[in-house]
Amino acid sequence: MSGDHSHNEDQIDCGSRVNDSHKHKDKYKEKEHKHKDHKKDKERDRSKHGNSDHKHKDKEREKDKMKHKDGSADKYKDKHKEKRKEEKIKLEDGKVKKENGFASPQHVKSEPEDDFYLPPKHEKSLKRERDDDVDYDIKPKKIKTQNDKKPKKRKLEEDTKSKKTKNKKGEVTEGKKKAKNEPEDKWKWWEEERYTDGVKWKFLEHKGPVFAPQYEPLPSHVKFYYDGKPMKLSPEAEEVATFFAKMLDHEYTTKDIFRKNFFKDWRKEMSTDEKAKITDLKKCNFTEMSEYFKAQSEARKAMSKEEKLKIKAENERILQEYGFCIMDNHKERIANFRIEPPGLFRGRGDHPKMGMLKRRIRPQDIIINCSKDSKYPEPPPGTKWKEVRHDNKVTWLVSWTENIQGSIKYIMLNPSSRIKGEKDWQKYETARRLKKCVDRIRNQYREDFKSKEMKIRQRAVALYFIDKLALRAGNEKEEGETADTVGCCSLRVEHINLHPENEGQEYVVEFDFLGKDSIRYYNKVPVEKRVFKNLQLFMENKEPDDDLFDRLNTSILNKHLQELMDGLTAKVFRTYNASITLQQQLKELTNADENVPAKILSYNRANRAVAILCNHQRAPPKTFEKSMQNLQTKIDAKRDQLSDARRELKSAKADAKIRKDEKSRKAVETKKKAVQRIEEQLMKLEVQATDREENKQIALGTSKLNYLDPRISVAWCKKNGIPVEKIYNKTQREKFAWAIDMADEDYEF
DNA sequence: GTATGTGACTCAGAAATTTGTAC
């Protein structure tokens, strides 16, 4: 979870901001202030005219007709300019060093051929495509009994037969996979009617959250030292100290912001005496504590089988008790029924709050959501919930407010649940509706490149980026509260470079910014001339840290999109472009004559094209080089084996020619088979190596799980005779059960 | 009306854990 990206060569190491130790003071006031100024400035700018184009020999005269910014920097930004400048320098440093940075290859955009205009019809209607008249009986009380038999089923889904064979015995050990599992008819919620009125459920019953285990004080021989001298800490202070100790090996315990935030919060937990004594984090020695935890984890690994099984069984029991809820007659799996334990906050990237104490959540922090007529979850003895409410317009079971950002956290259902699945399905249906009108929308925004109104031009260019490059919308963020990252609408001038000519291409825009999770987006793309000219215009008289699209935000953009198509938002473009790219790449890359591994390589490559489009990166696995080497060793061995086998085949053939008897002919056949088998194995290994190498820094999971209409993949499997297990593991098959059930091989996104 | 804040939900990669496999 933590964002230690420093080991990723190709990502910018934003490093810690060394000199901003005072930054957080009064941030609230400051922030508010900033924002006001900002808005005012935008307002003011709007009323001004572009009379300040000095030096501009720009031929595009029409821009004179347009209002545009006078180049004064927004005040709120001025305040932060210094900081950003510093960062920028760092960024550039990084850039230089990391010239080999990840560059998203050209987006292979498939243009859907059909383009008929469909009036934005209301689609909130949760109409399902196939209507089975399965009645949706809502009889809350019944549910339980009805579901009593289900407990068993859910946990250990019958898996592929291959797995079963492993479990040959079929013993019913608790926490073990049961071998035989009555196929138990699974609930096909996708064949049922959906709620249409914002109601999410009629009945909801659950057992509440599982709290983090209580803190166990350290044994007395494990000491903390201050200024070289052992010091016994109060339990409160000690607990927080252990959080730090457990992270000692991690890089961010060396970062200034992390240390400063930690120390500040730690001191809050200290007794008066401790507070007086412990004044310098540098004098704190946690190593003995750290060693102790390492030893503990070693001990855990070395536990006997029985002990391990016992723990497993206990976890299973908790899962059975708390891991499921009953929603509308069905037992459903809960995603995160365990409350986040206390610890030190680790933001991603250069987060101003890293190191802060994430406090322990108690029952009185918890809001329970369930139906009135359900059996309410019990708070632990002697405690009370903050509130029990019955809001069936939301999907969460439990919520609490987290203390770092003040945001709300939720316990919700598993992706395999009806409530998540329906929404997921709907998402792809919206994307498919976009497919039907995307040409109209593209023509529209290309027209808008020429608009007289600056606002509309900016909107058009932003939309062009979102569509062409699958950028995220880019909401504004509160400065100082989070890492400095941007999306499309929040791009700043410093994030792009314009090259009228670059490497033989015209009108190239070079993007370099940190996006979600502080993942670097670096890309050079040729754009339409009009886009290029517009960008020049938008950047006129601006400072590097001014907004590129100063007249635009996500709200304006999404309002516009909503008018173009019902349910259309910026992120629908990402879904649409991801899915259509997969479909088109699969078509292009799959060769019907190839064998299964080769086809799967094609699938992975199609998946990879999408991951690259969406900029889904990962840090190369620590063991990457080594594992490639191992694989290469295997390949070499296999090659040797192959040439041996071939040699043997040859001699067998020669032998058979001379002897001409049945036996030697048989021997030839055997050898031939052997050669073939080895060839196949070698091929498989080579494919694997290719796949792995190409995947070094690319994360396929996110797109597979969140952007690719699963029906495309299912259809591809069916058409190519690939078992769906080859591309979706068990969890994924559960999540996409609806798609696996409904898509046939002719499915078209 | 607009700007801002809030809530609910999706999506994100790393870390932890489990499983598979070669010896």
Added chain:
DNA sequence: CGTACAAATTTCTGAGTCACATA
């Protein structure tokens, strides 16, 4: 059989998107 290690899967929780409430 165990053992060691790598690969696969699951868990974790932070970071976005976006609608809507509120001032």
